[in-house]
Amino acid sequence: MDAESAKLLAAGISMGVGSLGPAIGLGMLISKALESIARQPEVSGEIRTDMFIGIGVTEAVALYAFVIALILIFVA
Amino acid sequence: MLNPEWGLFVWTLITFGLSVFILWKFAFGPLQRVIDERRARIQESMDAAEQTRAEAQSLLEEYKETLAQARGEAEAILERSRSAGEAAKAEIIAQSRAQAERMLGRAHEQIERETRAALQELKAQVAELTLLATEKVAARSLSEADQRRLIDEALADLDLDQLRAE
Amino acid sequence: MKRRLLVGLYLVAGLVALAILAFLPGGARAQFDVLAEFELHPIIKLPSIGPVDLSINKAVIYLWITTAVLAVCAFIISRNIKPVPSRFQFVMETLYELARRSIVGAVMKSDQASWFPYIAGAFFFVLVSNLIGLVPLPFAENHQFGFYAATANLYATLALALCTFVFTHYAGIRKHGLVGYVNGWVPSSAPPVLRQLMLLIHAISEVFRLVSLSVRLFANMLAGHSILAVFFAMALIFQNYLAAVVLQAGSIIIYLFEIFIACIQAFIFAILSAVYIGGALDQEE
Numbered sequence: 001m002d003a004e005s006a007k008l009l010a011a012g013i014s015m016g017v018g019s020l021g022p023a024i025g026l027g028m029l030i031s032k033a034l035e036s037i038a039r040q041p042e043v044s045g046e047i048r049t050d051m052f053i054g055i056g057v058t059e060a061v062a063l064y065a066f067v068i069a070l071i072l073i074f075v076a
Numbered sequence: 077m078l079n080p081e082w083g084l085f086v087w088t089l090i091t092f093g094l095s096v097f098i099l100w101k102f103a104f105g106p107l108q109r110v111i112d113e114r115r116a117r118i119q120e121s122m123d124a125a126e127q128t129r130a131e132a133q134s135l136l137e138e139y140k141e142t143l144a145q146a147r148g149e150a151e152a153i154l155e156r157s158r159s160a161g162e163a164a165k166a167e168i169i170a171q172s173r174a175q176a177e178r179m180l181g182r183a184h185e186q187i188e189r190e191t192r193a194a195l196q197e198l199k200a201q202v203a204e205l206t207l208l209a210t211e212k213v214a215a216r217s218l219s220e221a222d223q224r225r226l227i228d229e230a231l232a233d234l235d236l237d238q239l240r241a242e
Numbered sequence: 243m244k245r246r247l248l249v250g251l252y253l254v255a256g257l258v259a260l261a262i263l264a265f266l267p268g269g270a271r272a273q274f275d276v277l278a279e280f281e282l283h284p285i286i287k288l289p290s291i292g293p294v295d296l297s298i299n300k301a302v303i304y305l306w307i308t309t310a311v312l313a314v315c316a317f318i319i320s321r322n323i324k325p326v327p328s329r330f331q332f333v334m335e336t337l338y339e340l341a342r343r344s345i346v347g348a349v350m351k352s353d354q355a356s357w358f359p360y361i362a363g364a365f366f367f368v369l370v371s372n373l374i375g376l377v378p379l380p381f382a383e384n385h386q387f388g389f390y391a392a393t394a395n396l397y398a399t400l401a402l403a404l405c406t407f408v409f410t411h412y413a414g415i416r417k418h419g420l421v422g423y424v425n426g427w428v429p430s431s432a433p434p435v436l437r438q439l440m441l442l443i444h445a446i447s448e449v450f451r452l453v454s455l456s457v458r459l460f461a462n463m464l465a466g467h468s469i470l471a472v473f474f475a476m477a478l479i480f481q482n483y484l485a486a487v488v489l490q491a492g493s494i495i496i497y498l499f500e501i502f503i504a505c506i507q508a509f510i511f512a513i514l515s516a517v518y519i520g521g522a523l524d525q526e527e
Contacts, residue, residue, distance in 0.1 A: 049348045053517060056510035060454040063461035081282065081397040083295040084302060088392070088401035091305040095312045096363030103316035104359055106323045107338045114325055 011069040018065020025058045205234055263483040279388060279471050280464065282395075285381075300381045304392035307379070308371040341365050345512045350520035353413075357519050360409060364402065365512035368393065368459065372504030375463060376497065389470055393507075394463035396456065403456035406515040407448075414522030426525035455514060462507050466500040 001009075033051035037044045209230040284297035319334055327335055341362035346354050375391025382388030392398050414423040428440040473493035477486040 045344065046348060049344060049513065052506070052510055053349075053513055055506075056458060056514055057454075059462075060458045063458055063465075064454075066461045066465060067457055080293070081295075081301075081395065082293050083290065083297060084282070084299070084305075084392075084395060085397040085401045086294055086296065087302045087305055088398040089405070091309045092364075092367055092402060092405065095309045095367045096360060098309075098313050098316050099363045099366055100359040101316075102320040103334070104338070104362065106320050107335060110323050110325060110327075110331075111335060111339070117325070 007072050011072040014065050014072065015069045018068070019062045022058050022062035025061075026055060029054045029058055201234075205230060260484055260487070263487060279382065279390065279467070280394060300390055301392045301395050301398060303381055304371065304374060304379075304390060305398070307374055308367060308392065311370050311374065312366060337366070337369075338362065341512065345509070345516050349513060349516040351524045352520075353417075353523050357409075357413065357516075357523075360405075361512050361516050361519070364406070364515055365508055368402065368511045369505060369508035372463060372508055373501070375467065376500055376504060389467055391463045391467060393459050394467050396460045399456040399460040400452075402459070402511070403452050406455060406518060407452045409515075410518045410522045411448075413519050414525070417523055418525065423522070423525070451518060455511065459507055459511055462503055466496075466503055469496055470500065 030051065033047055033054075036047050040047075209227060212226060212230075282299040282301055284295070284299050285303070286298040288296040288298060290296060315334065318330065322328075323331060342358065345365060346358045346361055350357065371393050372391060375389060375394065378387040378389060380387050381390065393402075411423070414426075417423075418426055424441070427444040428437055432440060470493060473489050473496060477489045480486070480489075
């Protein structure tokens with residue numbers, strides 16, 4: 001395997017594995033948020049705001065993988 | 077794509093700063109003001125509506141009270157006039173009864189008086205007639221038949237109608 | 243009954259059309275490099291100061307369009323604002339209320355009024371910039387229409403995140419003083435050695451906030467535009483009308499999803515800015 005194909009492979013793996021965790025995390029986060037909203041609809045606004053903050057933070061992990069993949073392809 | 081683009085960095089700072097400044101100076105102030113104004117106006121109109129409602133309520137109560145009072149007064153007036161009417165009626169009846177009795181009494185008195193006068197006159201006339209008849213009888217000697225006839229004639233001459241007319 | 247027949251007829255006609263499309267020979271072979279779409283070439287050459295090349299390129303044009311759109315909106319709002327809102331004013335008011343209540347009001351505890359203009363400005367700027375990225379504008383290669391977003395550029399989002407970063411620490415230092423602010427980073431009850439370690443970790447996390455804030459926005463916009471571009475490119479790669487039709491349908495769905503992402507990312511950028519600045523203002527003791 002030459003270096004070029006190794007880079008591409010690594011980029012693919014980094015994106016794929018790196019999005020596993022955030023995917024699970026986002027699923028848990030949103031399901032819990034929806035549960036809380038269903039249980040207490042009167043504070044749905046606050047829960048939704050916090051949910052978006054959580055989504056932003058969790059999603060960043062997948063985006064790091066995306067950036068690593070980009071770096072592997074174009075920079076390394 | 078990941079190459080340093082410091083020019084873009086600087087341009088972003090410039091445009092971002094400009095945008096925030098423009099929005100801050102020209103958009104946020106008027107927006108906040110118009111939203112506050114609208115909120116104040118809604119609050120005001122709600123307060124005004126509440127006040128109007130309260131006023132209407134108090135007015136309604138006042139009207140009800142006045143109406144009840146008026147009704148009570150009308151009833152009192154009716155009662156008073158009814159009793160006054162009763163009293164007047166009773167008085168009138170009593171008065172008219174008294175007057176009728178008085179008139180009746182007067183009539184009785186008059187009738188009695190006139191009867192008495194008529195009897196007096198009758199008595200006088202009868203005496204006079206008797207005297208006349210006696211004179212005539214004394215002037216002529218008469219048979220019993222003549223006497224009877226003469227008395228009858230004298231009595232027939234007696235004008236009883238005159239008595240009744242009086 | 244008649245209706246069902248009609249639906250069946252339409253279905254059959256559609257399938258026949260798709261089958262014909264599947265067997266038609268493809269169009270001209272065209273090369274479509276997805277990543278070439280994100281390369282920046284200077285359009286107007288300007289002198290560079292040290293490493294800073296101030297040339298106007300595609301991204302700078304997009305930034306200026308964003309500023310122009312915001313300026314026009316602000317101008318219209320300030321000129322004819324009415325107590326009974328027009329449709330445009332209603333939209334602006336809704337966004338303004340969203341920024342005021344759901345972003346600043348929900349997150350910041352103190353000093354809302356003085357930091358609201360920055361956070362709402364960031365919200366509007368990122369939102370408009372993201373949405374303009376989804377409007378086809380003639381700034382692609384050879385003045386073709388294409389999708390591009392200024393925020394799909396790491397150094398643009400880095401500048402935005404740096405503003406938030408600077409304002410966060412400025413707010414903290416102004417309120418608590420430099421020493422008080424840095425001391426507020428860690429609980430005072432911690433033993434001294436642990437305290438220094440925690441300070442170091444916190445300092446690193448502060449830098450990572452800067453990175454995550456910029457990379458989140460950049461990667462989201464870049465990924466979204468790449469997926470759109472890949473859908474268009476695949477139609478060229480397959481050389482088949484059926485594939486092209488199916489992929490265009492897919493690209494429409496992706497496009498709608500991208501509109502959603504553009505709004506959500508603007509919201510997240512603003513709300514995280516509010517969280518960071520609010521956190522610096524009200525440090526937990």
